[in-house]
Amino acid sequence: MSRKMHSTLKRWIEELETDVEIVSSHEINEEAGSNLFSFGFNQCLLSEWGRESVQEFLASCADLYKRKCSGSAMVFYSWLDNQAGQIRISAVSESHNKLPFGCKINMTSLEQVVDDIFSNDSGLYTKGALDVWCKNI
Template structure:
């Protein structure tokens, strides 16, 4: 088994992990805490990983979550959302009930149509081995931060 195969074998438990489906909008904190997963990589492994690898993996995750929602006793769907955490250099994804009117972020969001944009931001990050201690931002123009988030509604039916 090569490193890439081992990497995705280690992530298999994420695909089958049981989700928490809240019964009201008051369950947001519990949903957020129980339904978030983070994926990281190192610089060497990143060279072998592709957009298609992550897209295939995430589509399997989404299908599993859809199956869990359909099989639940609750009558509402959930929002699957994916983003790239630049500071941690991680792909992150979560699910919250579709009872919620907005995603639980405290920053401006740009909802994007395709997960590929988030995956590519992760793959192309120069920080897979950590953030530089100083000097990286010396000559970079400062602009407002807008988090790109991919979301899809996973309906009950």
């Protein structure tokens, strides 16, 4: 981990290292729910953390999930739940060929999801599709 990542985000990565046990299931919603972690924040914390730190945090989460998924082909994904004020991450098996959302999604870049977090705009209510960053792990 680089020095760019804020100490709070580094601690969250350390806690994830202990808490994450990747579940694989034929049922996509069971898998997604079991692998879901949420991180609350507010604008004051975002100002303290900075964009680079949040971006590095999410990339580190993806790397951690990759290490924990025991060679199973999975998709890590992250998005902003702006109603809950949370950054959310999860993973599902690639074999599902979809993500477990009941809304239209916009597959986007990590940078866009970080922009969404800082503007508190997931795209769902303003563009009609939820911005989601995915990475095959």
